[in-house]
Structure formats: structure tokens, C-alpha cells
Amino acid sequence: MRLVIIGGGILGTAHALAAVGRGHEVIHLEREVEARGATVRNFGLVWVSGRSANELEITLRSRRLWEEIGGKVPGVGFRPAGxxxxxxxxxxxxxxxxxxxxxxxxxxxxxxxxxxxxxxxxxxxxxxxxxxxxxxQDAAVESRQALPALRRYMESTGRYQFFAGTEARTISNGTVTDDRGRAHTGDLVLVCPGAAHTGLTRELVGDMPxxxxxxxxxxxxxxxxxxxxxxxxxxxxxxxxxxxxxxxxxxxxxxxxxxxxxxxxxxxxxxxxxxxxxxxxxxxxxxxxxxxxxxxxxxxxxxxxxxxxxxxxxxxxxxxxxxxxxxxIDPGTIVTRAQADERTWVVTGPGGRGMTLGPALGEETADLLNL
Missing domain, CATH: 3.30.9.10 (D-Amino Acid Oxidase, subunit A, domain 2)
Known part of the structure; x- marks a missing residue:
């Protein structure tokens, strides 16, 4: 399959990593030259210690995934420091x-x-x-260098393209039109907008919890x-x-x-x-x-x-x-997933757990969408 992923933060990058790892092709758009939101304004902690009982399994799975990623992509700076x-x-x-x-x-x-x-x-x-x-079980990664390192790793597969400084303007029937008028078409579109709850996100799925x-x-x-x-x-x-x-x-x-x-x-x-x-x-x-x-x-x-x-x-x-x-704000969910149409999903809302849970959430979405 070919996926178009909008949003170059940890959630968008983790979804791209999961898709590429399953053999799919990814076109990745980020409106800034480099992600500048919560993904790089955090501790880089992979934080197991205080997660609720309901979140412990996915947190430990994400911790294991980060360790595997760190072995393949040393540039993420993974270290099991506790x-x-x-x-x-x-x-x-x-x-x-x-x-x-x-x-x-x-x-x-x-x-x-x-x-x-x-x-x-x-x-x-x-x-x-x-x-x-x-x-x-607590660990850390280098938040300001992890995403560029992951992109270089994905680019080496030949199945990943990153479009920096590119804002998605419209999405229709699997085609994303950007602010330069270019069309990016995929079998599936994933929108990972971070804290940008308005604009295109609201047009697609309205107000989310x-x-x-x-x-x-x-x-x-x-x-x-x-x-x-x-x-x-x-x-x-x-x-x-x-x-x-x-x-x-x-x-x-x-x-x-x-x-x-x-x-x-x-x-x-x-x-x-x-x-x-x-x-x-x-x-x-x-x-x-x-x-x-x-x-x-x-x-x-x-x-x-x-x-x-x-x-x-x-x-x-x-x-x-x-x-x-x-x-x-839904106490029963870790992340909010909203379907805009048959080929478009919006994924956001991990709270302060984005860096910790990113890899597992990417894999979970891939499983839910049968990628």
C-alpha cells in the first residue's frame, strides 16, 4: 500500500515507521522544515513508572520497541538508564x-x-x-535528534519520502493537495496533527474529545x-x-x-x-x-x-x-482516532505520553487498519 501521513512529530513518524516496517510506501508531509512542537519540547523520557494498570502493557511494549529501534537506529540515542x-x-x-x-x-x-x-x-x-x-524500566531517547535519525533510516529503504515545509490544504478520496498545489495520492491518509485541533483537522472530523x-x-x-x-x-x-x-x-x-x-x-x-x-x-x-x-x-x-x-x-x-x-479527555482512551472518510483517519491526543508510546501506538493503528 501507499500511505500519505500528515504531521512530522513523533506520532506521525511512529506511524510512518510502522508502515515502512510492514513493507508499505510512505509519503510524509510536515508543515515546518522540522517538527517544532511537543515532540522536541519534551524530556525524551520513555516513562513506564507511573502509567496506570490499563496502560502498562502497551507502555512496556513501546519500551521494548524503543530498545529495538535504538539497536537499529543508534542516532535516536536510546539508553535504558532507569x-x-x-x-x-x-x-x-x-x-x-x-x-x-x-x-x-x-x-x-x-x-x-x-x-x-x-x-x-x-x-x-x-x-x-x-x-x-x-x-x-524507564529509559530515554534524544528528542531533538530522534526524528531526523528515524527519517534517514526509513529513507534508506527506498519506500519513504519526507516533504518538509509542506502544508496539507485539502484531502479528498485519498489525495492530499499541499500548499504548492502538488497532489499526493495514497491508499490511506493518516493525519497526525499534534495540538493543531483546528483548521484542516476540524474540517475533517469536527471537534474531538x-x-x-x-x-x-x-x-x-x-x-x-x-x-x-x-x-x-x-x-x-x-x-x-x-x-x-x-x-x-x-x-x-x-x-x-x-x-x-x-x-x-x-x-x-x-x-x-x-x-x-x-x-x-x-x-x-x-x-x-x-x-x-x-x-x-x-x-x-x-x-x-x-x-x-x-x-x-x-x-x-x-x-x-x-x-x-x-x-x-476520554478516560478510556490513550489516543483519539477519528475516521474522516473511507480512506482518511485523524490520530492525536496521547498527552504527555507521545514519546513514550509513539512506537506502540503506530503499531496499534497499523493493526487496527489491517496494514
């Missing part, structure tokens, strides 16, 4: 203990480590904390030492369904977040890039219209948390940014 969620209060420790004792703990690779064992695993952590919930979420993040200069795992703080328990239970209820009742953290719906996540710098975030904003500028208070708060856990000053911050991703 993560440590560092707890600083007794209430947070109770949540970590419950997670380590959960029935799915072995699948997630959970182990609760005392502070000295945390430091042995990740010597860069010389600060203040009680313990750390280790997740050996998705919302947009805005976040803020930052990047430091090289740390000068290895951060051997990704790290998170206890506030991250509040945002991941895998930690729900009476212990989390007590944490939320007994320990309110700081004013800044609560105001910006914050958690601390931190991962080291291959160049040595740290990507640190993040915030959550759900009500539109979103601000076009970034707020300084969350950055100051995040800096303080990371410095407390590292026991040292951070290197200089070299860049700050905001991003927007698409999130399904």
Missing part, C-alpha cells in the same frame, strides 16, 4: 512503599532504595532526601558529571495514575504543594542529555487562551528542588521554552 523518584517526606515515602509493594512492581522494575543505595546507583545525588523509588496542555521547561549547560538515571521528585506522584491509592490520598490531604508548585501544577522531572546538560521541568496549564510568555517563578522553584537533590548548584540555564501537547 529513573529515581526521590522522596523527602514521610508521606511521600508511604506512597513509594506502596508502589514498591504493588502487584505490578516487578513488571515496572520498582525497587525502593535507602538513601545510601540511591547515592551508590547515582553518585551525582549528594543532596537531601529520605529514599528513592528506582524504576529500572481532546484538549491542549501547555508546559514550561528549561535546559542547563553540561553538568560536568554523569546523572546516571533520570530523576523525579515526590510531587510527580500526584500526576501519574499508577500511584493512585490511599497513600496518595493521604499525601494530598496532609501535604499541600508549595504555592508556586500548586499554582502551576508542577512536578520535577530531570534527565541528562547526551551533551551533558540537564532538561528540567515541568508545569501544566489547561485553560486557554494560554500565555504567550513564560513565568519565572516555576524556573526558580525547579532550580531549588534540583539543587537540593543534587547537593550542588546547577550549571547556568542556557535556554527556556514552553510547549503545547494534545491530550485525550
Amino acid at each position: 529513573s529515581l523518584t526521590l522522596v523527602r517526606t514521610e508521606a511521600e515515602l508511604k506512597v513509594a512503599e506502596a508502589a514498591a509493594g504493588n502487584a505490578s512492581a516487578a513488571e515496572r522494575g520498582f525497587e525502593l532504595l535507602e538513601a545510601d543505595k540511591v547515592r551508590a546507583l547515582n553518585p551525582a545525588l549528594r543532596g537531601t532526601f529520605l529514599a528513592g523509588l528506582h524504576c529500572s 481532546v484538549r491542549r496542555v501547555r508546559l514550561q521547561m528549561m535546559q542547563t549547560a553540561p553538568l560536568g558529571e554523569n546523572l546516571t538515571t533520570a530523576i523525579a521528585d515526590g510531587d510527580s506522584f500526584r500526576y501519574y495514575p499508577g500511584f493512585q491509592g490511599p497513600e496518595l490520598d493521604r499525601l494530598n490531604a496532609e501535604e499541600a504543594q508549595s504555592f508556586v508548585a500548586a499554582q502551576h501544577k508542577m512536578q520535577m522531572l530531570c534527565v541528562q542529555r547526551l551533551h551533558g546538560g540537564l532538561t528540567i521541568g515541568d508545569t501544566h496549564e489547561y485553560e486557554e487562551p494560554f500565555n504567550f510568555d513564560v513565568d519565572e517563578a516555576p524556573y526558580e522553584y525547579l532550580t531549588g528542588v534540583v539543587e537540593e537533590l543534587l547537593g550542588r548548584e546547577l550549571p547556568p540555564v542556557v535556554r527556556r521554552w514552553a510547549g503545547v501537547y494534545s491530550q485525550s
Whole structure:
């Protein structure tokens, strides 16, 4: 078959990878010269630890796919570094203990480590904390270099073409007309618009059960030492369904977040890039219209948390940014798939799980459409 895929972010690229892997031909359109949305404005984390029980199977499958992809395409920068969620209060420790004792703990690779064992695993952590919930299944890829590397890999098959700086204007009977008047015809058209819920997406399928979420993040200069795992703080328990239970209820009742953290719906996540710098975030904003500028208070708060856990000053911050991703609001779905006509589908809404679940979602769509 020949597929036309619109959208060059992780979801569009993962669908292209699944199709090419099954022997199909792909024409791939991206309106920017290079994807600039949530795909490159993220941590690059393949995050198993906090996923709900209903999502665990597909998350572990995606983790395995990323490892396979990393073996074939070294440029994606896959590394099975794991993560440590560092707890600083007794209430947070109770949540970590419950997670380590959960029935799915072995699948997630959970182990609760005392502070000295945390430091042995990740010597860069010389600060203040009680313990750390280790997740050996968590991993990372280099979000800013993964997609170009995957495209080069697909181009080497001779069955993939990427049209950068090309905006799809109309879709009719399997033919996509772009903003240069060129026609791209396929047996199937997949539209992966990311957070672009209006325009062509709305013309095709109307309003979908998705919302947009805005976040803020930052990047430091090289740390000068290895951060051997990704790290998170206890506030991250509040945002991941895998930690729900009476212990989390007590944490939320007994320990309110700081004013800044609560105001910006914050958690601390931190991962080291291959160049040595740290990507640190993040915030959550759900009500539109979103601000076009970034707020300084969350950055100051995040800096303080990371410095407390590292026991040292951070290197200089070299860049700050905001991003927007698409999130399904249907609690029973991970991603929203809407059929526009017999040959056209729209796929979006993985929320902050796009990088984690991209490969598995691409394979799942291929199975659903009998590719």
C-alpha cells in the first residue's frame, strides 16, 4: 500500500515507521522544515513508572520497541538508564512503599532504595532526601535528534519520502493537495496533527474529545558529571495514575504543594542529555487562551528542588521554552482516532505520553487498519 501521513512529530513518524516496517510506501508531509512542537519540547523520557494498570502493557511494549529501534537506529540515542523518584517526606515515602509493594512492581522494575543505595546507583545525588523509588524500566531517547535519525533510516529503504515545509490544504478520496498545489495520492491518509485541533483537522472530523496542555521547561549547560538515571521528585506522584491509592490520598490531604508548585501544577522531572546538560521541568496549564510568555517563578522553584537533590548548584540555564501537547479527555482512551472518510483517519491526543508510546501506538493503528 501507499500511505500519505500528515504531521512530522513523533506520532506521525511512529506511524510512518510502522508502515515502512510492514513493507508499505510512505509519503510524509510536515508543515515546518522540522517538527517544532511537543515532540522536541519534551524530556525524551520513555516513562513506564507511573502509567496506570490499563496502560502498562502497551507502555512496556513501546519500551521494548524503543530498545529495538535504538539497536537499529543508534542516532535516536536510546539508553535504558532507569529513573529515581526521590522522596523527602514521610508521606511521600508511604506512597513509594506502596508502589514498591504493588502487584505490578516487578513488571515496572520498582525497587525502593535507602538513601545510601540511591547515592551508590547515582553518585551525582549528594543532596537531601529520605529514599528513592528506582524504576529500572524507564529509559530515554534524544528528542531533538530522534526524528531526523528515524527519517534517514526509513529513507534508506527506498519506500519513504519526507516533504518538509509542506502544508496539507485539502484531502479528498485519498489525495492530499499541499500548499504548492502538488497532489499526493495514497491508499490511506493518516493525519497526525499534534495540538493543531483546528483548521484542516476540524474540517475533517469536527471537534474531538481532546484538549491542549501547555508546559514550561528549561535546559542547563553540561553538568560536568554523569546523572546516571533520570530523576523525579515526590510531587510527580500526584500526576501519574499508577500511584493512585490511599497513600496518595493521604499525601494530598496532609501535604499541600508549595504555592508556586500548586499554582502551576508542577512536578520535577530531570534527565541528562547526551551533551551533558540537564532538561528540567515541568508545569501544566489547561485553560486557554494560554500565555504567550513564560513565568519565572516555576524556573526558580525547579532550580531549588534540583539543587537540593543534587547537593550542588546547577550549571547556568542556557535556554527556556514552553510547549503545547494534545491530550485525550476520554478516560478510556490513550489516543483519539477519528475516521474522516473511507480512506482518511485523524490520530492525536496521547498527552504527555507521545514519546513514550509513539512506537506502540503506530503499531496499534497499523493493526487496527489491517496494514
